[in-house]
Structure formats: C-alpha cells, structure tokens
Amino acid sequence: MRYSNYIGIAAGLLMIFAATFTWIYIPSINATVSGFGSETVSKFGKPVLMNIIMLVLNIAFFLIPKLWAKRANPFVGAINFAWALRNLLLLSTCRNGECPQTTSWLYVYFAASLVVLVMTVLPDMKVIEKK
Structure with missing residues (x-):
C-alpha cells in the first residue's frame, strides 16, 4: 500500500492523543483513569508508557527504508497491539460487582493500535529483481 507508512504514523499519534483523555470512570471511588x-x-499505573516505547520503534521502522526495518516492524506492532488489548481488557473489566464507565477514547485507542498493526504488514516495498 502506497501510504501505509503515513497512515501507521498517524494512527500511532492518534493512540497517544487518545491516551490523554479519560478512558474509564469508577463512581464508587470517584476515580477517572x-x-x-x-x-x-495509584493502582492503575501509567498503562500507555509501554505503547509509547513501542510506537517510537514503530515510527522509526516506518521511516527507515530498509528491508530489515520492514521485517521488524510487524513484530513491534504486534507487541504494541497486545499491550493495547491488555489495557482494554484490564481497564474495562468489572471488579467486585462494579463495572467502570468506559468512554469512547479507550476504544479509539484500541482501534488505532489495530490500524498500526495492519499498516506494519502493508509496507510499500520496491522489489528489484536481479537477473
């Protein structure tokens, strides 16, 4: 795909942008996460820090026009997606009979991580055949 690198970078930036907004609200303890x-x-930590590290690598691999970078990018994208799935499952799960109120930003964050993963497997590669 011709614009997969740019779409992947934009989706990564959207992930970081979505992380700045409220993902869940827990009414019993009056906490927004x-x-x-x-x-x-403090028990929730900072769930997006691992994604930021992986996104820096993803963006670097999107910008490097080498074959090894295009081959390493799906691996890093899969780790990024797995961490986003972990955050989605941990934060939106009901605990002790109480379900948190999720906002759409949590799902935007997860969808953007899926887009990053898909764009890592669709690089624009120029294949030069040797004769």
Whole structure:
C-alpha cells in the first residue's frame, strides 16, 4: 500500500492523543483513569508508557527504508497491539460487582493500535529483481 507508512504514523499519534483523555470512570471511588494514570488512585499505573516505547520503534521502522526495518516492524506492532488489548481488557473489566464507565477514547485507542498493526504488514516495498 502506497501510504501505509503515513497512515501507521498517524494512527500511532492518534493512540497517544487518545491516551490523554479519560478512558474509564469508577463512581464508587470517584476515580477517572486515562492512559497516563489516575490522579486519585495509584493502582492503575501509567498503562500507555509501554505503547509509547513501542510506537517510537514503530515510527522509526516506518521511516527507515530498509528491508530489515520492514521485517521488524510487524513484530513491534504486534507487541504494541497486545499491550493495547491488555489495557482494554484490564481497564474495562468489572471488579467486585462494579463495572467502570468506559468512554469512547479507550476504544479509539484500541482501534488505532489495530490500524498500526495492519499498516506494519502493508509496507510499500520496491522489489528489484536481479537477473
């Protein structure tokens, strides 16, 4: 695909943008959790930090026009997607009979990670055949 590198980079930036907004709200403890943690409850940590590390590698591999970078990018994209899936499942799961109120930004974050993964397997490669 011709624009897969640019779409992948844009989706990665959308992931970071979505992480700045509220992902879940837990009414019983009055806590809002975003990708960069919660102000009142520390048990959630900062779930998006691993994604930022992986996205830096993804963006670097999108920009490097070498074969080894295009082959390593799906591996890094899969780790990025798995971490986003982990965040989605951990944060939106009901605990002790109480379900958190999820916002659309959590799903935007997850969908953007899926787009990054798909764009890693669709690089624009120029194949030169040797005769």
